[in-house]
Amino acid sequence: MxxxxxxxxxxxxxxxxxxxxxxxxxxxxxxxxxxxxxxxxxxxxxxxxxxxxxxxxxxxxxxxxxxxxxxxxxxxxxxxxxxxxxxxxxxxxxxxxxxxxxxxxxxxxxxxxxxxxxxxxxxxxxxxxxxxxxxxxxxxxxxxxxxxxxxxxxxxxxxxxxxxxxxxxxxISKRFFPMDTATFIKQFDDATWDEDKWAVIENYLASYQGMTKVPALTAKQLGTVVGDFIHAEDKYKALTRLHTFISDRQNLNAMIEDKFSYFERPEAKRIVGL
Structure with a gap:
């Protein structure tokens, strides 16, 4: 136009x-x-x-x-x-x-x-x-x-x-239902560029604003998200935004060992409190 x-x-x-x-x-x-x-x-x-x-x-x-x-x-x-x-x-x-x-x-x-x-x-x-x-x-x-x-x-x-x-x-209307985690993961997987992936993350979190529910993720699902980013800073940012919603925190250490490089792990563990 x-x-x-x-x-x-x-x-x-x-x-x-x-x-x-x-x-x-x-x-x-x-x-x-x-x-x-x-x-x-x-x-x-x-x-x-x-x-x-x-x-x-x-x-x-x-x-x-x-x-x-x-x-x-x-x-x-x-x-x-x-x-x-x-x-x-x-x-x-x-x-x-x-x-x-x-x-x-x-x-x-x-x-x-x-x-x-x-x-x-x-x-x-x-x-x-x-x-x-x-x-x-x-x-x-x-x-x-x-x-x-x-x-x-x-x-x-x-x-x-x-x-x-x-x-x-x-x-185009008021939101009544938060985005479920399965939809979030699918939309994240379908996003090609980092800016699109961040938009999916922010939309997922925003869908819970004003709701009585909170997001619910597993360590494996969080690993899917952070593992899709190349740069360490993006991994840290995603970890910071999402780790508080992990239901099986006992699996966070294994996820970090799998998805973060040797030099990235200390900062990742600091972020999640390990």
Whole structure:
């Protein structure tokens, strides 16, 4: 994106699912660990009320149920430019819906969204074919070919909904559930660069802020983390951040002997109090 100009061209062809997760009154929510006022800011949003008829503006609702789920992840072919959560008194308990705002010109191929449960997570994912080329300047569409999503609203009940909402795997609601250790280790293993690994560590710890629970790691899991860093300073830093949450501290010495070099071990043992 250059200045206010947005050039978005997407052609997604899929025969299988892509990976995930009229107005109503209500209140909006944002993202952050426990900061509902930290809103997900739109990226060059379209002024929906001023879209001319030549772009065929329309809306579509995808209805879902929330009972039994802790997380909702919406991935509409990667669209994440203008996503909003609305907690509305008109939505019945245990229900919700995604409202898609769509435009098209010349031809249209925007696939479909389908709710897909996966354990405690409900994914609403794009499937089929989505082809979109759109230019937006100062809220106005200046060029359009194909069918495009330009806005998304996620409607949930106004009261009593403890459901974490993600847009393309990014948390955009208040956090209700801390990250479990298995997810932390998987995300850490999947991270390629050190800065990404540190982001996973900090997100894991931040997910417990304001919670009654605390992180729980084994010495072996901690060894997986520190052993993935090359530089001693990174190993020491990870050890400092995580060792207090080790449940089997009697195994720390063996882990240090395995994951730290001969010259690194004295400092590592000092950090954990051995």
């Amino acid at each position: 250059t200045g206010p100009q947005l050039n978005f061209a997407a052609i997604l062809l899929a025969t299988a699912l892509l990976s995930a997760c009229g107005g109503s009154s209500g209140s909006s929510a944002g993202n952050g660990a426990n900061n509902p006022n930290n809103k997900l800011q739109p990226k060059n949003p379209v002024d929906w009320a001023s879209i001319p008829s030549e772009y065929n503006p329309s809306q579509e609702n995808i209805v879902f149920q929330t009972v039994g789920f802790e997380k909702l992840n919406v991935d509409a072919f990667g669209f994440n430019d203008d996503v909003e959560i609305i907690y509305s008194p008109s939505v019945a308990a245990g229900n919700g819906y995604v409202r898609l705002f769509k435009v098209w010109k010349e031809s249209v191929s925007w696939g479909s969204l389908r709710p897909r449960p996966n354990g405690k997570t409900l994914g609403i994912n794009g499937e089929g074919t989505y082809a979109c080329s759109i230019n937006i300047r100062n809220g106005q569409i200046t060029a359009l070919k194909g069918g495009c999503y330009v806005k998304m609203q996620i409607y949930l009940p106004a009261d009593g909904t403890e459901l974490e909402v993600y847009s393309v795997n990014q948390l």
